[in-house]
Amino acid sequence: MNPVAAVGRISIGLLAEIGAMSIFAMRGAFAWVSGPFYTREFLTAAIRIGFNSLPVVGLTAIFTGAALALNIYDGSARFNAESFLPQILSVSIVRELGPGFAALMVAGRSSSGMAAELGAMRVSDQIDAMSTLAVDPFKYLISPRILATTLMLPFIVLVADVIGILGGWFVAVFALGFEGATYIRNIDQFLTADDVTSGLIKAGVFGFLISVMGCYYGYKSRGGAQGVGGATRSAVVASAVAILASNYIMTSLFVGI
Amino acid sequence: MTTATPKISVRGLKKSFGRKEVLRGVDLDVDEGASLVVIGGSGTGKSVLLKCLLGLMAPDAGEIFIGGVNILKLSATERQKRTREIGMLFQGSALFDSLKVWENIGFRLIYGEGKSGHTARERAADCLALVGLPKEVGDLAPSELSGGMQKRVALARAIAANPKILFFDEPTTGLDPITADVINRLIIERVKALGATAISITHDMSSARRIADEIAMLHEGRIVWRGAAGKIDNSGNPYVDQFVNGRAEGPIKMALRAV
Numbered sequence: 001m002n003p004v005a006a007v008g009r010i011s012i013g014l015l016a017e018i019g020a021m022s023i024f025a026m027r028g029a030f031a032w033v034s035g036p037f038y039t040r041e042f043l044t045a046a047i048r049i050g051f052n053s054l055p056v057v058g059l060t061a062i063f064t065g066a067a068l069a070l071n072i073y074d075g076s077a078r079f080n081a082e083s084f085l086p087q088i089l090s091v092s093i094v095r096e097l098g099p100g101f102a103a104l105m106v107a108g109r110s111s112s113g114m115a116a117e118l119g120a121m122r123v124s125d126q127i128d129a130m131s132t133l134a135v136d137p138f139k140y141l142i143s144p145r146i147l148a149t150t151l152m153l154p155f156i157v158l159v160a161d162v163i164g165i166l167g168g169w170f171v172a173v174f175a176l177g178f179e180g181a182t183y184i185r186n187i188d189q190f191l192t193a194d195d196v197t198s199g200l201i202k203a204g205v206f207g208f209l210i211s212v213m214g215c216y217y218g219y220k221s222r223g224g225a226q227g228v229g230g231a232t233r234s235a236v237v238a239s240a241v242a243i244l245a246s247n248y249i250m251t252s253l254f255v256g257i
Numbered sequence: 258m259t260t261a262t263p264k265i266s267v268r269g270l271k272k273s274f275g276r277k278e279v280l281r282g283v284d285l286d287v288d289e290g291a292s293l294v295v296i297g298g299s300g301t302g303k304s305v306l307l308k309c310l311l312g313l314m315a316p317d318a319g320e321i322f323i324g325g326v327n328i329l330k331l332s333a334t335e336r337q338k339r340t341r342e343i344g345m346l347f348q349g350s351a352l353f354d355s356l357k358v359w360e361n362i363g364f365r366l367i368y369g370e371g372k373s374g375h376t377a378r379e380r381a382a383d384c385l386a387l388v389g390l391p392k393e394v395g396d397l398a399p400s401e402l403s404g405g406m407q408k409r410v411a412l413a414r415a416i417a418a419n420p421k422i423l424f425f426d427e428p429t430t431g432l433d434p435i436t437a438d439v440i441n442r443l444i445i446e447r448v449k450a451l452g453a454t455a456i457s458i459t460h461d462m463s464s465a466r467r468i469a470d471e472i473a474m475l476h477e478g479r480i481v482w483r484g485a486a487g488k489i490d491n492s493g494n495p496y497v498d499q500f501v502n503g504r505a506e507g508p509i510k511m512a513l514r515a516v
Contacts, residue, residue, distance in 0.1 A: 036371060125351035128313050133414070134341040134369030 024219070025212040028142035041144035049110050049145075050152035054159060056109065057102045061160040064101055065093060065167025073176050085172060086186040091195055093164040095254075099199045100247060102160040103206035106153060107239035111214035114145055115235035118218025119228035127219070142219065146211040153207030154200040161199065198254045202247060209242040262325045264289040264422065264454040265310070270319035271478075272305055279305050280316070281478030292448055292455040294469035294486070296462070296500060298509060301475050303458035304348075307424050310456070312340035323422070341369075344420035344453075346444075348427040350411040352399035358385075359395030362414045384413035387450075388443055405436035409443065416447050423448055425457035429464040441467045462501055465489075474500065476509060 032038075072088050118141060121127050130137045165187065172178040214235045221231035263286040270283040279302040287293045297303050308314040310321060312328065320327050323343075328336045352361050360367070362384050363377025382392035388409040399407060408428065415423060428444060429437035441464050448455045448468075459465050465472055469486040474497050482494040489501055499507030 036368075038368065121353075124349055125347045126353055128308070128311075129345070129347055129351035129353075130364075131313060132311060132341065132343065132345040133365040134418075135364065140368060 021212065021216050024142075024216050025146075025208075027138055028146045028212065028215060029208070030143075031136060031138035032143040032147070036139065038140050038144055041140060042148055045145045045148035046152050048113075049106065049149050050155060053102075053106050053109055053156055057105050057156055057160050058163050060101050060105050061093075061098065061164040062167035062170075064097055065089070065164035065169075066171045068092060068097065068164075069168035069171040069176070073172075082176075085176070085178070086168075086183045087190040089168040089172075090165050090187040090191050093168070094161045094191065094196050094199045096199075096247075096251070098161040098164050099157045099202040099206060100243070101164075102157045103153065103203065103210065103243045104240060106149070106156065106207070107210045107213075107243060108236060110149065111210045111235045111239040112232045114211065114214030115218035115221070115231045116228055118215060119221035119231040122219060122221050123224055123228060137219075142215045145215055146208065149207040149211035150204055151207070153210070154203040157199060157203035158196075161196065198250075202250050205246055205250065206243050209246060210239045213239040213242060261288065263287055263322070264291075264324060265456065266320075266322040266325075267306075267310070268320040268322075270306070270309060270321065271317045272302070272309060272314065273317055279478055280309070280319075282319070283475070283478065283480055285473065285480060287454055287456060289454055290452055292445075292457070292468055292470045294465040294472050295456065295458045295475050296460060296465055296472060297458075297475035298460065298500070302478055303475055304426060306475070307345070307426055307456065307458060310340075311343060311345060311424065312336055342418075342420055343422040343424060344415035344418065345424045346408070346411050346415045346426065346428055348430060350399075350404075350407040352407055352411055352414070354399050356399075357395065358397050358399060358402070358410050361399065361410060362395070362417050364414065365418050380417060381413070384417050385410075387416065387447065388413045389439075405432050405439070408432065408436075408440050412440070412443055412447065416451065419451060421451070421453055423451070423453045423455045425455065425459075425468075427459055427461075428457060428468075429459065429461045434463075437461070437464060438467075444468050460500075462489075462503075 069085060069089055072085050072092075073082055076082050076084060076088065118127070121141075127137050127141070130140060169180065169183055172183055173180045217231040217235040217238070221227045265285070265287040267283055267285040270280050271278070272280040283306060285293075295303055295306065305314065309316045316329070321329055323339050326339065328339050331339070353364065356364070359378055359381035362381035363374075366372040366377040366380055367374060378395070381395050385392055385394055390406070390409055390413070394402070394406070394410070399410065402410065425444060428440055432440060444455075444457070445468055455468075457465075457468055466486060466489065471483065472486050472489050473480050473483040474494070475481070476496050482492055482497045484492060489497065492498065495508050499509050
């Protein structure tokens with residue numbers, strides 16, 4: 001086979017997939033505008049994604065914060081900067097690790113869940129049946145999930161930020177000899193609103209990407225149980241890649257470099 | 258054949274998947290109030306034909322007239338308006354497993370037409386009665402029902418909006434002969450009561466004989482025979498003879514790939 005043709009075919013295939021995904025995302029994000037808006041579906045999705053993700057996101061955050069505190073302490077001790085632990089830890093969490101870890105955990109939970117659910121509906125003809133019953137699957141299935149994930153993820157990240165900083169606090173106070181109140185005061189004086197909002201903006205974008213990937217791969221799945229399994233896997237992998245890639249782009253925009 | 262405009266008319270319908278030509282120019286007319294059964298082996302494109310008619314799949318070429326209007330020439334919204342007047346019974350029933358039976362039957366009323374849950378519930382009870390089920394079934398989940406009961410519920414859902422056109426995709430596949438007969442009888446009854454035009458696809462010959470006014474045979478993407486249901490045994494067509502008598506030898510070779 002001609003290697004140039006092979007590279008070309010792969011590139012075209014990739015671009016076509018991204019194009020199809022973008023069209024899907026826009027249709028899904030705006031289908032509800034012309035009504036009806038399915039409130040019950042939206043609330044169900046919001047509870048499932050927002051509320052039910054909290055335990056796993058909280059656990060991730062507390063351990064991440066705790067481990068981060070040890071690493072920062074150990075690293076900054078090399079140039080006698082241990083006292084900056086609260087500031088470095090808090091800015092790392094609200095800007096980067098809170099949104100990142102929370103999004104990755106939600107991707108593992110919800111992106112796969114959406115892909116599996118919609119995939120099962122697709123292969124059992126339920127999505128086609130919905131169209132024949134005069135209900136647009138984009139309005140009933142896709143829009144509520146995309147909106148709910150995009151709106152809920154910033155709240156999840158806010159919780160993750162608080163719990164992450166708390167995890168760091170525990171280690172700092174009980175293992176590293178920091179004074180609890182000073183630790184909090186240092187963070188309060190150092191951290192700016194921009195640090196937190198940049199993380200929350202990231203969270204909204206991550207939520208959008210997670211739900212688009214989950215819905216896209218589920219909606220397009222073909223070929224029985226194996227197809228649904230493949231859709232689930234693709235959704236999680238694509239969400240994770242999209243989260244990390246968009247994270248870099250957004251970070252470079254926020255820091256202006 | 259009457260001179261009136263057929264309710265459904267298909268001309269030169271073509272659809273390929275990759276290099277596989279599934280429909281190679283299907284021509285078909287169904288008169289208003291008639292029941293046509295399309296027979297054919299697995300993988301001959303029967304489901305694809307219905308999906309094209311329902312607007313769930315775009316054909317590569319050809320024309321589809323519903324009530325004299327070429328729906329492929331209409332805008333997406335206008336086309337949807339027409340294809341949504343078609344009731345469809347899916348092969349696997351395709352009930353929404355996250356919803357209760359009555360919500361399934363009332364799905365169109367609640368989510369498509371914005372009616373209240375109360376109205377939908379009453380309509381669901383009526384439709385359940387029409388398919389011979391007590392209204393208590395409405396409170397069950399689809400997964401709690403047997404295959405035959407699921408088919409009945411799916412039929413109730415398909416007729417809930419009083420459609421003038423009904424499609425049945427393999428309505429008796431996977432059912433025992435007695436349940437299959439119940440479904441056949443319900444289909445005949447409901448189609449008659451609605452005065453609907455019906456297209457069914459099946460490879461169950463006893464079902465085809467019962468529900469059809471006319472039978473058409475789809476083979477390799479074309480209609481190879483069409484005639485009154487009573488003539489199916491004397492069609493003089495080698496494809497039909499082989500299919501009806503279920504012989505392995507004959508002009509029809511097994512399709513290698515599913516569609």
